[in-house]
Amino acid sequence: MRSFIRGCSLVVILLLFLPMAVFADDSYTFNVSEIEKKPYHFGGYVEFRPVLYVLDKDSANYQLQYYNQDRGSTLMEWNGRLQLEGSYEKGMSRLYVKTDTDYRYSSYLGGDERTAIFEGYGTLKPSPSWKMELGRKVLKWGKGYAWNPVNFLDRVKDPNDPDLPMEGYIMATMDYIRSFDGPLKTFSFTPVVFPVYDHINDDFGIKNRLNIAGKVYLLLYDTDLDFIYVADGSRTARMGLDFSRNVTTNLEIHGELAYIRDDRQPFLDANGIVQSKNHDVVSGLLGIRHLTAFDLTTLFEYYHNGMGYSADDMRNYFLFIRKGYQLYSTTGNTKMLTSAQTLTQGGYGRNNPMEDYFYLRLSQKEPFDILYFTPSLTVMFNLNDRSHTVTPEVLYTGITNLELRFRAGFIQGSRDTEFGEKQNDCRFEFRAGYYF
Amino acid sequence: MRVHKIIFSLALLLLAAPAFALDASVLLSQVDRNLNPESYETYRKLINVEPDGKKKEFTLFSVKKGTDKVAALFLAPASEKGRSTLRLGDNMWLYIPSVGKPIRITSLQSVVGGVFNNADILSLDYAAEYDVVRLEETGNEYLLHLKAKNRNVAYDQLKMWVDKGKKLPTKIECLTAAKMLIKTIYFKDHKDFGGGIVRPAFIETDSPLYKGYKSIMIFAKIKKRSFKDEVFTLTYMANLESLR
Numbered sequence: 078m079r080s081f082i083r084g085c086s087l088v089v090i091l092l093l094f095l096p097m098a099v100f101a102d103d104s105y106t107f108n109v110s111e112i113e114k115k116p117y118h119f120g121g122y123v124e125f126r127p128v129l130y131v132l133d134k135d136s137a138n139y140q141l142q143y144y145n146q147d148r149g150s151t152l153m154e155w156n157g158r159l160q161l162e163g164s165y166e167k168g169m170s171r172l173y174v175k176t177d178t179d180y181r182y183s184s185y186l187g188g189d190e191r192t193a194i195f196e197g198y199g200t201l202k203p204s205p206s207w208k209m210e211l212g213r214k215v216l217k218w219g220k221g222y223a224w225n226p227v228n229f230l231d232r233v234k235d236p237n238d239p240d241l242p243m244e245g246y247i248m249a250t251m252d253y254i255r256s257f258d259g260p261l262k263t264f265s266f267t268p269v270v271f272p273v274y275d276h277i278n279d280d281f282g283i284k285n286r287l288n289i290a291g292k293v294y295l296l297l298y299d300t301d302l303d304f305i306y307v308a309d310g311s312r313t314a315r316m317g318l319d320f321s322r323n324v325t326t327n328l329e330i331h332g333e334l335a336y337i338r339d340d341r342q343p344f345l346d347a348n349g350i351v352q353s354k355n356h357d358v359v360s361g362l363l364g365i366r367h368l369t370a371f372d373l374t375t376l377f378e379y380y381h382n383g384m385g386y387s388a389d390d391m392r393n394y395f396l397f398i399r400k401g402y403q404l405y406s407t408t409g410n411t412k413m414l415t416s417a418q419t420l421t422q423g424g425y426g427r428n429n430p431m432e433d434y435f436y437l438r439l440s441q442k443e444p445f446d447i448l449y450f451t452p453s454l455t456v457m458f459n460l461n462d463r464s465h466t467v468t469p470e471v472l473y474t475g476i477t478n479l480e481l482r483f484r485a486g487f488i489q490g491s492r493d494t495e496f497g498e499k500q501n502d503c504r505f506e507f508r509a510g511y512y513f
Numbered sequence: 514m515r516v517h518k519i520i521f522s523l524a525l526l527l528l529a530a531p532a533f534a535l536d537a538s539v540l541l542s543q544v545d546r547n548l549n550p551e552s553y554e555t556y557r558k559l560i561n562v563e564p565d566g567k568k569k570e571f572t573l574f575s576v577k578k579g580t581d582k583v584a585a586l587f588l589a590p591a592s593e594k595g596r597s598t599l600r601l602g603d604n605m606w607l608y609i610p611s612v613g614k615p616i617r618i619t620s621l622q623s624v625v626g627g628v629f630n631n632a633d634i635l636s637l638d639y640a641a642e643y644d645v646v647r648l649e650e651t652g653n654e655y656l657l658h659l660k661a662k663n664r665n666v667a668y669d670q671l672k673m674w675v676d677k678g679k680k681l682p683t684k685i686e687c688l689t690a691a692k693m694l695i696k697t698i699y700f701k702d703h704k705d706f707g708g709g710i711v712r713p714a715f716i717e718t719d720s721p722l723y724k725g726y727k728s729i730m731i732f733a734k735i736k737k738r739s740f741k742d743e744v745f746t747l748t749y750m751a752n753l754e755s756l757r
Contacts, residue, residue, distance in 0.1 A: 105715075107558040107731040111572060112588065114757045120591055166755070202755055205743040217613035240612050254749060256742030262601060265748040294748060299604055301617075301747065321617055323604070326665055329617045368619055448563065449626075477569060478592045512591040 117165045124158040124510040130501040133488075137395040139500040140402040141417055146185065152501075154183045160195070160242065171200040177242065195244045208252040215245040216269070218292060218305060219333050220321040223436040223457070224380045224429070226335035226360035227317030229307045230271060230290060236428055236436065236457065237468070237486070246271065246278045263296035273311040282311030299323070313339045329366040335359070335383075342384060343423045345393045349400065349413075351420065358383035364436075372442035378435065385432035386425065388461045392493045394425050431495055433460040449475035464490025464497045478512040537645035541657060543680045544673070545638040548712050550737040552578045554756070556588075557732055559634070561627030564725030571625050573634070574757055576738070580641040582745035585634060586753040597750045598624055600635040603665040608750040615747050620667040628696055628718045628728040632667030639673070642666045653677050668695060679703070681712060696720040706735040 130152040133139055139148075162175040175196040182188045198212025219225030223236040232243050254265040271288040273281050288310035295302040300322040307315045315338065321331040337358040346352050364378035386394070397420075401413030424430060440453040451472045458465040470484035486504045490497025549555075559571040572589040583600040587593040595610040598618070606615040607624055618624065620632035643659035643666070650656070651674075659671040668687040675682050685698040697720070700713035716730040743749060744756065 105558075105560055105729055105731060107733045109733055111558075112556045112574070112733060120594065171755070202752060205741045205749060205752075208752065215613055219614075240609075242611050242613075252748050254743040254746050256746060263746045263748070265746065267748075296601070296604070296747065299602070323617055323619070326619050366617075368622060372622075443626075474592075477590050480592070512594075 116167055117163070119161075119163045120513060121159065121161040122510060122512050123160075124156075124508060126156040126158070126506060126508045128154045128156065128507075129505045130154070131503045132500060133502045135492075136500055137398040137402075137498040141398050141414060141421065142500055144402055144405055144411075144414055148185055152183060152185065154181060156181050169202050171202070173198060173200070175242070177244070193244050195242060206254050209250070211249045213245045213247045214250070215243055216248075216250075218303065218317075218319075220301070220303075220319045220331040221333055221362045221364060221378060221380070222366075222376055222438075223378055224362055224382075224434075225333065226362055226380070226382070227303070227305050227319050227333045229305065229312075229315050229317065229335070230269065233427065237455075237466075246281060248272075248278075260298050261295060263294070265294040267292045267294070271310075278311075284311070286310040288312075309338075313337060313341075327368045331362075331364050331366070333360075333362040335361070337383070340384060343420065344386065344390055345397055345420060345425075347389075347393055349393070349397050351416065360384065374438075374440045374442070376436070376438040376440075380429070380434045380436065382429060382432050382434070384424070385461075386430050387432065391425070391431060391462070391495060394420065395493050395498050429457075429459075429495075431459055431461045434458060435460060449473055459490075459495050462490065462494040462497075464488075464494035466496055480508070480510045482506075482508040482510075484508075537648040537657060538640065540648070540655065540675065540680065541640045541643070541645055541659070541673075542638075544675055544682060545640050547680050548682070549577065549735065550708075550710065552737065552739050553735055554738045555732060555735045557730055559625050559627070559629060560729040560731070561625065561629075562727045562729065569626070574753070575635075576740055576744065576753075576756060578740050578742070578745060580638050582742070583635040583637065584745055584750070584753055586757075593625075595754070596624070597753045598631065598635055599745060599747065599750050600631075600637070601745055603663075605631060605635065606747060606750065610751070615750050620665070628720045628723055628726055629730065630667065633698075633718070633730075639671070643671060650677075654683065679711075694721055696722075704732075706732070708737050710735050710737075 132148055132150055132152055134150065157180040159178045160175060162173070164171060164173040173196065174194065176192065177195045178190065178192040180188065180190045194213060196214050198210050198214045201209045216230050217228065218230070219228045223239055225234070230246065230248070234243060235241060249270040250267055252265055252267050254263065256263055269290040271290060272278060273284050273286045273288060275284065288308065290305070290307040293304045300320055303319045305317040315336060317333060317335040319331070319333040321329060323329050339355050340358045341353055341355050343351055343353045360381055360383040362378060362380045364376065367375045397413065398417045401417050404410050404413050435458050437456045438453060440451060442451050443449070444452065453470045453472070455468040455470065456465060466486055466488050468484055468486045470482060473481040484506050488496045488499050488502055492498065554574070554576045557573045557575060559573065561569045570590070571587060571593060573585045574588055575583065575585040577583045581602045585598045587596040597608045599606045599615070605618050605620060607618045608615040618631060620630065623630040625634070639659065643661055645657055646660045647658040648655060653676065655675040655677060657673040657675060659673060661669050669690040670688040670692065672686040672688065673682050674684045682700050684700065687695045687698070689695060696718050699717045701717065702713060702715035703711060704714035705711045714732045717727060719727040
């Protein structure tokens with residue numbers, strides 16, 4: 078805890094000496110050189126993010142992760158991130174690359190660094206109606222904020238930080254756009270070719286498949302509508318639709334519906350034996366976003382995860398871990414814990430592995446006229462076992478290109494619940510990010 | 514006889530009224546065309562000024578077509594670069610590159626903070642959103658009283674002072690239905706942008722709701738340009754940079 082506070086204090090002191098990008102004088106100028114377009118662009122983002130975890134040593138996930146180590150009651154982690162992006166444009170073509178270097182250090186695990194090309198693709202735009210792209214990219218399909226059940230071709234995002242950039246997959250896409258007068262204002266069609274071979278998207282699913290998918294977008298009666306289809310291939314066939322519409326000028330409603338055919342799901346039965354079942358899955362999301370006259374934004378979403386585990390499934394899983402831990406403690410045998418780790422990677426350990434959740438985020442812009450200051454509160458509630466997280470947060474953007482965020486996460490839940498069995502009771506995170 | 518005189522006067526008034534209404538609407542349309550061509554591109558800088566004089570600046574590239582299509586792309590600062598906003602009729606969206614998909618926003622929000630809101634940044638023709646209720650003459654200016662055509666328009670009422678000779682606004686007061694003042698917009702510093710476009714290059718706004726704060730919009734370039742309708746679509750928002 079002391080080192081966390083020291084780290085945050087050091088950052089704040091350093092920031093006080095940063096040259097202030099906002100300056101106070103009465104001149105308002107706008108030179109033409111400021112808008113000159115160059116064929117190339119280079120920029121990036123650098124972030125420093127210390128996190129303090131207060132561990133729950135009695136939780137099943139703590140026992141699974143740290144069964145052969147004593148982590149103590151807190152874990153201090155230091156994170157750094159550097160993202161670089163560059164582009165070059167000539168005529169109707171463009172090249173774009175974005176890299177991400179993520180560095181993490183903790184006293185227990187030491188340092189760990191990973192660099193990846195998050196996106197890297199070429200674009201051809203012969204006209205405003207046509208665009209072709211080839212390379213590594215992220216599609217970001219879906220209208221939901223915390224979850225996107227229809228986003229079949231991207232990695233799953235973290236609902237605790239939905240705006241984080243993600244590593245894309247290699248694919249070829251095309252956009253064809255047409256505009257009309259009348260109730261149907263826009264039609265666009267986006268076909269996707271998505272290969273899965275050795276070293277090409279090989280973590281996506283069954284290899285040696287060329288996957289075909291497509292999305293149709295309509296702006297119909299002032300409603301955004303998407304229809305999505307992914308054919309059988311590396312994963313089973315799936316289809317989805319989503320919508321978004323303003324009900325009033327300050328109230329927006331959105332939703333998604335996904336159908337996955339013949340999905341294979343591993344699960345643990347009451348006897349602790351790993352089984353699997355194939356079944357058709359329906360997942361859905363419904364949400365609203367509302368803005369008041371005094372700039373309070375409320376975002377509420379309900380999510381049904383058709384691939385989710387029931388409360389009984391999760392109880393069996395946690396019981397299995399505890400039995401495994403007891404076996405290890407008494408005999409040193411790690412077989413059950415190793416099986417439990419495989420199950421965790423297979424589905425039980427993903428974000429929101431159960432069936433029904435709601436998400437509420439309240440965000441107030443500049444309360445009490447404190448400029449560039451935005452406090453928020455986020456609640457994620459598991460409707461199946463009533464466990465939940467509460468995350469208060471404050472964001473400050475008073476210095477141009479600099480974002481300062483402090484958030485705390487508090488977990489509530491009894492034993493054998495999703496959040497109650499997380500390896501930490503709470504966490505405190507500070508993030509300083511700078512764009513250049 | 515007296516009754517005949519009254520009827521005759523009323524008839525004259527009734528005949529005159531449509532002519533008056535037509536002139537005021539024509540004037541409003543002239544104001545719109547004098548401010549901007551019907552289809553154009555422009556570069557603007559938005560500056561939010563705090564009471565202590567500190568400033569935050571945003572540089573935008575904007576395109577507009579017809580009465581209901583506007584798009585804007587942020588060029589600076591680095592934290593905003595690549596963001597874009599789109600207005601298509603009553604629909605408005607914001608695209609943030611790191612988020613990767615557009616989200617719907619409202620006209621009363623402000624993507625840049627300060628006194629200007631999204632309706633000011635993605636403004637349509639006044640004639641497209643307002644009807645003229647009354648026209649007055651005050652010295653060398655007209656005073657137009659405008660009423661929003663529907664509830665989706667940002668401000669319920671406007672009072673627009675228009676220079677008689679130049680047919681350009683000098684000041685606009687934005688009001689609620691209860692005639693409460695939301696903000697005042699001042700048009701200053703007339704400049705010849707070429708192509709027959711001579712208009713205020715400097716727009717300043719302040720608000721009794723944000724005492725001591727002001728926001729400024731400076732135009733560097735306005736040029737007539739035609740666009741395909743497909744530019745003003747959700748799918749195209751990530752590609753606005755290619756229009757420059």
